[in-house]
Amino acid sequence: MTRTSLLPEGFRDSLPPHADGAAAVEAHVLGVAHGYGYERVDPPLAEFADGLASRLKDGGLFDAVRFVDPVSQRTMAIRPDITAQIARIAATRMAHHPRPVRLSYAGSVLKLRGGALQPERETRQIGCELIGLDTVAAAREVVTVAVEALAAAGAQGVSLDFTLPDLVPTLAAGALPIDDVDQLRDRLDAKDAGAVAQIAPAYLPLIEAAGPFDSAIGRLRQFDVAGVLASRLDALEAIAAAVGDRATLTLDPTERHGFEYQTWLGFSLFAEGSPREVGRGGTYTLMHEGGAEEVATGFSLYAASIAGAYAGARRRLFLPVGTPPETGAELRSAGWVTVAALEPGDTPEAQLCTHVFAGGQARPLGG
Structure with missing residues (x-):
């Protein structure tokens, strides 16, 4: 009998509290990026393979899942990395934009196969790209944004490893x-x-x-x-x-792994509690139509790698039956996650709560 509940190798469900942690990481990283002027773009999950492959110098789609589009009958690829899509947007839809263009993004990527150190084939990628400059000033800004974004996401013990590709x-x-x-x-x-x-x-x-x-x-x-x-x-x-x-x-x-298309600068980001790097970035060259080239600087972070160490403990406040709705609204405005009892027999333990609202205040469960 086929076990339809099993997922393919390299895929997994993200459950509480890790899914919440990953979403919080994404929000914090993009918040820092927005503060530095990086505006959000959201490219599609799949594109025509030939176009996607041509955007990064020495990049290619060696790790992409491909399929034939039943509408166009052309080969398409599910993105293994979002950077090439940012290159397409900068070269086409935003070609008129004065340089440098500051863009941020977040989305799922899919690889053809996983590795020994990173068996996941589907991951969530978050990043920033500064298109049109790869100067020292540009690199300094991008590295600063990456480090600040990790700090905002709750990462501790951040380390930065530079390389010269x-x-x-x-x-x-x-x-x-x-x-x-x-x-x-x-x-x-x-x-x-x-x-x-x-x-x-x-x-x-x-x-x-x-x-x-x-x-x-x-x-x-x-x-x-x-x-x-x-x-x-x-x-x-x-x-x-x-x-x-x-x-x-x-x-x-002389480190080269993961820096196949970077130019004069590459860097890897690590954080305490994560068994592998949580991000990577550097300077690189974009390929435009007709063979034109454009320099860029950017970084990518992987939410699951960060959230795995920094998802944080649940902090949920149980509201017994009869708690006025306006009280719950006030508590949520104060930053609490409230879980209201929907029947008299409900308990804070059953709802995985850490606190209970009693005597007009939030009290630690068991305290």
């Missing part, structure tokens, strides 16, 4: 020429010192140039005797100064 190509094109750039980047990303020593021993110091931000950037400056990386390192220090003590800062200059 185009580090190896930049060095290979100037001070340290190398034939097989892709192989070297892979080995540096894997911290495979033996392989790096065989391919390009001059790049070995990059493996050690990772760790706490101040010491790591110091080692990078010692490595960069030709000054090829000076502007990037200056930019990193300016961004780090803007963050200050609101996050723990680290630097892994």
Whole structure:
């Protein structure tokens, strides 16, 4: 017999209090973004696959679920990431808008398959994109918004790990020429010192140039005797100064996983209580019709990763039968979640309440 109640691998129901926590995270993040001038857009769940694939330089749809649209008979794709859709909106519907364009979004994304560290195939993505600039000032603003958004969502122990996605190509094109750039980047990303020593021993110091931000950037400056990386390192220090003590800062200059289409800056966000990163961002290039390119800076956060650690305990106030409706309205205005008894036998325990309204005030259950 088929068990129709089972969900496919990589899918799950989000139940209380985690669904409420995820919704609160989304509201807080978008609230911070709105305060910085990022206006909300809401693209559709699926688009024509060829258009979606063409929007991010070196992006593509390798992890997208595709299907044939019965109306147009064209291949469509369910978005595995919303960033490409923001690129389409900026290039078409908002092409007339003065640059930079500040946009925010929230929505579900679907991946073809899950991974060992992230088995979920459907997730909720929240983010901001600043289209038209990838300067130090733009990156500083985007990183600041991301850190403030996490704080507003209740995250504790936030840490920020910077990377330089185009580090190896930049060095290979100037001070340290190398034939097989892709192989070297892979080995540096894997911290495979033996392989790096065989391919390009001059790049070995990059493996050690990772760790706490101040010491790591110091080692990078010692490595960069030709000054090829000076502007990037200056930019990193300016961004780090803007963050200050609101996050723990680290630097892994050769990290590439998850930064396939970022350009000079990438960063990962972590928070206490979450087993994996809760967000990612950086600078990148958008592809427009006719091959035109446009720079951008942005970040994405994953509500479930944050809400899993910060959904918070329920705080529900039980209103016994006979409590005047206006009393309940006053309590809700004061910030309480009220649960009214609908029959005499109802109890606060049955309604998962933490407090009960008695004697004209809210009292802790059992207190």
